[in-house]
Structure formats: structure tokens, C-alpha cells
Amino acid sequence: MADHLSYEESKTAVWKGLGLLAAVTVIEVFLSLLKAQDWAKDFQPLFIFLALLIIVLSIYKAYFIIFEFMHMAYEVKGLAMTVLLPVFLLLWGVIAFFYEGNAWKGNREKIQDRNRIESVLDAPNPVGAIITDEDYIMG
Amino acid sequence: MAADTDIFVENEAHADPHHSEGGWDGGDKKPFATSYGKLMMWYFLLSDAFTFAGFLIAYGTLRISSPSWPVPDAVFATAPFGIHNLFPGGHAPLIFVTFMSFLLIISSGTMVRAVQEGARENKRGVVFWMLLTVIGGAGFLGCQAWEWNNLISVEHMTITTNPFGTYVENGVYLDPATGEPTDEKIEAGKTYLMHKAGESHGEGHEGEHFEYPTAATDAPGYMVDDRGYIHRKFLVQDGFDEGAIKTQAFGPVAFGALFFGITGFHGFHVLTGVGFLLIILLNAGSGVYAGRKNGYEMVEKIGLYWHFVDLVWVFVFLVFYLL
Numbered sequence: 335m336a337d338h339l340s341y342e343e344s345k346t347a348v349w350k351g352l353g354l355l356a357a358v359t360v361i362e363v364f365l366s367l368l369k370a371q372d373w374a375k376d377f378q379p380l381f382i383f384l385a386l387l388i389i390v391l392s393i394y395k396a397y398f399i400i401f402e403f404m405h406m407a408y409e410v411k412g413l414a415m416t417v418l419l420p421v422f423l424l425l426w427g428v429i430a431f432f433y434e435g436n437a438w439k440g441n442r443e444k445i446q447d448r449n450r451i452e453s454v455l456d457a458p459n460p461v462g463a464i465i466t467d468e469d470y471i472m473g
Numbered sequence: 474m475a476a477d478t479d480i481f482v483e484n485e486a487h488a489d490p491h492h493s494e495g496g497w498d499g500g501d502k503k504p505f506a507t508s509y510g511k512l513m514m515w516y517f518l519l520s521d522a523f524t525f526a527g528f529l530i531a532y533g534t535l536r537i538s539s540p541s542w543p544v545p546d547a548v549f550a551t552a553p554f555g556i557h558n559l560f561p562g563g564h565a566p567l568i569f570v571t572f573m574s575f576l577l578i579i580s581s582g583t584m585v586r587a588v589q590e591g592a593r594e595n596k597r598g599v600v601f602w603m604l605l606t607v608i609g610g611a612g613f614l615g616c617q618a619w620e621w622n623n624l625i626s627v628e629h630m631t632i633t634t635n636p637f638g639t640y641v642e643n644g645v646y647l648d649p650a651t652g653e654p655t656d657e658k659i660e661a662g663k664t665y666l667m668h669k670a671g672e673s674h675g676e677g678h679e680g681e682h683f684e685y686p687t688a689a690t691d692a693p694g695y696m697v698d699d700r701g702y703i704h705r706k707f708l709v710q711d712g713f714d715e716g717a718i719k720t721q722a723f724g725p726v727a728f729g730a731l732f733f734g735i736t737g738f739h740g741f742h743v744l745t746g747v748g749f750l751l752i753i754l755l756n757a758g759s760g761v762y763a764g765r766k767n768g769y770e771m772v773e774k775i776g777l778y779w780h781f782v783d784l785v786w787v788f789v790f791l792v793f794y795l796l
Contacts, residue, residue, distance in 0.1 A: 356578060400784065404776075421522065435535065436537050
């Protein structure tokens with residue numbers, strides 16, 4: 335694949351890499367279908383474990399494409415660092431936005447719960463007790 | 474593009490970059506031991522990665538914030554030529570998108586081969602492997618066109634209407650004819666597709682179907698809205714609303730916009746990639762790069778772009794189809 339290999343070796347390396355990516359993809363799809371089964375959905379830790387495993391496999395595929403197919407492993411270290419290090423900024427983006435998304439979900443559930451409590455309390459005279467979505471500014 | 478900068482100018486006076494009083498014509502020392510063109514392709518791809526990451530993070534945020542989300546196995550369960558009918562229940566979950574992924578991965582492999590042949594200054598090899606890459610890319614686009622067409626004209630999803638809803642409670646359907654509870658169960662977490670009255674929806678039919686009117690109707694057992702979507706009614710059998718009759722609702726609105734927006738943006742990258750591959754393929758074939766004697770560097774640069782398109786698909790595939 336790179337200068338350190340002979341032409342013949344680098345040719346076989348491509349087909350091996352291709353086989354690896356295809357195999358990982360097949361495993362991912364299999365795990366995804368497994369995760370969608372009813373028994374897996376009902377057992378939360380397994381569901382989360384399978385989802386994380388799929389994410390890790392995808393990141394491995396990304397690593398392989400960048401380092402072997404795109405040749406990053408054989409570039410000067412400075413080049414690799416200037417391209418790869420900024421990507422880690424996204425880690426914070428993922429954490430912050432997903433935390434925020436989860437908070438929106440929490441707000442929605444809280445509103446729903448309050449509506450339910452008040453609809454029970456004021457059951458005989460519900461006028462004015464129903465909180466509609468417009469009463470809250472979401473997100 | 475960067476052919477000029479690739480010419481190595483031997484200039485004794487400026488051999489040491491720290492003594493370049495001679496003017497602006499130094500710069501024979503390449504940063505990161507690579508050409509200007511390749512370096513800038515890497516930085517372009519970095520910026521593009523941030524664009525895609527922004528879109529995908531938006532998708533994740535909205536998905537996490539929603540009480541329910543369409544299950545990918547239920548949404549992406551069709552394939553061309555009725556292949557999905559060969560699977561149990563007429564559902565072929567993720568089969569077609571897996572095929573699409575393979576097309577893109579294989580075209581990435583053939584691209585590596587083209588770059589390798591370029592490094593050996595083998596014109597015929599470059600043209601042959603680039604041609605296969607173009608075919609792979611075009612095949613992917615064709616598959617995506619089928620997928621979009623199926624979602625838009627068969628399943629009636631638009632960027633603002635998402636007919637894929639998901640139940641959050643258990644219960645039973647009401648009979649559309651009588652409005653009485655049936656023994657047809659609904660389960661929390663199961664995704665349903667709301668059909669349009671009077672139109673085929675591309676799925677296998679079992680037994681006799683109730684004929685829904687095409688005009689807006691609110692019957693005891695179902696509701697047809699003014700756009701013709703059929704909302705079935707069901708009896709909730711657990712949770713807070715136990716005993717209540719509910720009507721099927723549309724799924725999260727953002728789903729259609731996110732799906733068409735993000736896969737469309739990726740598909741547009743594939744489309745431009747195929748275009749550039751063709752241009753460079755023709756140039757390579759007509760001997761433009763052979764004359765430059767730089768190991769077909771242009772092929773290497775489009776190769777970087779093409780692998781990036783494959784790389785983005787890894788993540789689009791992950792968030793839309795696998796998770």
C-alpha cells in the first residue's frame with residue numbers, strides 16, 4: 335500500500351483491506367438487527383452494549399479508511415496532527431448537544447407529567463387548568 | 474491545479490530557508506513533505522468533515538430529544554424488484570442499504586488501485602481502475618435514487634411530513650368498519666407507516682383490506698386527514714391513558730428533513746465526485762498527467778476526496794440505519 339511494501343504486496347493489501355471493511359460492515363448490520371429484536375430491546379444494558387459496539391466498529395472503519403486507504407499513516411506526523419487533532423473538538427460538540435437534547439426531552443416529559451397531575455386534580459372543572467405547549471418555551 | 478508548485482526548483486542561494494533575503498522566490502522546502510495540492514485537499518476535507526459533523530450532531534440532538542423515533546429496521550425495509558417480498562413478512566431490513574454501502578466500499582478499493590497504478594506511471598491501469606470506481610459511484614447514486622423515489626412516491630414521506638410514527642403504549646387496533654376493539658395488537662416501540670387512502674403502498678397485502686374513503690373522514694375506527702393519510706385508531710391498554718381511544722399521529726417532523734437533507738448532501742458529494750473522477754479519468758487517458766511526471770498526483774488528490782465520501786457514508790450509515 336505504501337512505499338514500504340513491494341507492488342505485489344501493496345496490491346494484496348488493498349483486497350485484504352476491502353475484505354476487512356466488508357466483514358466489519360456485515361458484522362455491524364448483524365448486530366444492528368440483533369439489537370432491534372424484542373428480547374434485546376427489553377434488556378436495556380444489552381441494547382446499549384450492542385449500540386456502543388456498532389459505534390466502535392464504525393470508528394474502526396473510519397480509522398482504517400483514513401490511515402490505509404487515504405495513506406495518513408505514511409504522511410509526516412505534523413500533517414496527520416493538523417488534520418486529526420481538530421476533529422477532537424467535535425467530541426465536545428457531541429457531548430454538549432446530546433446533553434442539551436436530553437434536557438429538551440426531560441422538559442417535555444415534565445410538562446406531560448404536570449398536565450396529567452393537574453388534569454386529575456381539576457377533573458370536575460378542568461377549565462383553565464390545562465397547560466398547553468404554548469405556555470412553555472421549549473429549547 | 475497544483476502542477477506548477479510541484480516542480481522542484483533547485484536554487485543554491487535559497488537552499489537554507491532562513492537566509493532567503495533574495496526575495497519571495499524561496500519556498501523550495503515543502504511543509505509536511507507533501508505538495509500544496511494534497512495538503513489543501515486534506516484541509517478541505519477537514520472543513521467538510523466539520524460540515525457533516527454539524528448535520529449529524531443536529532440529527533442526534535433532535536433524535537435524543539424526541540419521545541419516540543422511527544425504528545430504522547422498519548423504515549428501511551424495502552428493496553427494488555420486489556426483493557423484500559422474498560423475506561419473511563415482506564420486510565428486508567437494511568438489506569438494500571448494506572448493498573449500497575458495499576458499492577461505495579468497493580469503489581474505494583478500486584480507487585486505491587488506481588492511485589497505485591498512477592504511482593507506477595501505468596496509464597492503462599489508472600484508466601481501468603478509475604473506470605471501475607466511476608461505475609461503483611454511479612451505481613450508488615442509482616440506488617439512492619431508487620431509495621428516495623420509494624420513500625417519496627410510494628411511502629409518501631416528505632421533508633415536512635413523516636408518516637413513520639412509533640407507538641409509545643400497548644393496546645389494540647379498532648376495527649375500521651365498526652369501531653370495535655379487535656385482537657390486532659399494537660406494541661410500544663413498534664414503528665408504523667401511515668398509508669394514503671386509495672394508493673398502493675408497495676407492501677404485500679394479506680387478506681381482505683378495508684376500503685378507506687379518500688375524502689377527509691372521522692369515523693369511530695379511523696380518521697382520514699385532508700391530505701389522504703389514514704390514521705387508524707386504537708385502544709390504549711396500559712400506562713396513564715389506559716382505556717382511552719387514540720388516533721395514530723405522524724412521527725417526528727424533523728425526520729424527513731434530516732434524512733433527505735443529510736443523505737442528499739452526501740449524495741451530492743458522490744455526484745460531484747463522479748464528475749471529477751470522469752474529468753480526471755479523461756485527462757489521464759489523454760496523457761495529461763503522464764507529461765507531468767509526478768506519479769499521477771491528480772489521481773491521488775481525487776482519490777483522497779473519494780475515500781472521504783466513503784468515510785462520511787460510514788457515519789451516515791451508522792446514525793440513520795444502524796442505530
